[in-house]
Amino acid sequence: LAKTTQPISMDSYEGQEVNITCSHNNIATNDYITWYQQFPSQGPRFIIQGYKTKVTNEVASLFIPADRKSSTLSLPRVSLSDTAVYYCLVGWGDDKIIFGKGTRLHILP
């Protein structure tokens, strides 16, 4: 499993776009990049998964450059309810998922 590095915490304001970047220098050719979101007192929730370029769904966008050594989760027009911990994971074909410490995102009014 490739190791990932992401900021420990971030602050932003309601209505802004938030970008959380994850570094994964040792990503393997077959690896996908997956992001999970965890609200306080709940289990993590799958947000988005991608392999290259850009993926968008109703919750977020995921930007992956050509070298795939990093990725950026983009949350458009955040609200207070987006305050959560965001985990970046890299892998494919693994039996288990290892979660790091994630990025604690705090949205301010």
Add this chain to the structure above:
Amino acid sequence: DVKVTQSSRYLVKRTGEKVFLECVQDMDHENMFWYRQDPGLGLRLIYFSYDVKMKEKGDIPEGYSVSREKKERFSLILESASTNQTSMYLCASSLGLKATNEKLFFGSGTQLSVL
């Protein structure tokens, strides 16, 4: 929507007690997982199971065992609870055999306090 249900939201036990944490999923998923989450340490994998009666150790299996007698149910057992097992325990399931290829669906967690 997939539902992963953990039997207790909060649990208080005494040192030395045998503790059972139950998890049930309703979507016929192959894989089930038990994690514990502690402040500053993130989620750590205790055990996982890819089939009935099959189990694999995660990163921190010491002091725990698991049971999967039916596909939908995965139990975590603390044979003799200790204070360092006070934690939030999270159960998860996934459809396919390879966890990183699939969405993991988590329960709401059980906050266990061992006194």
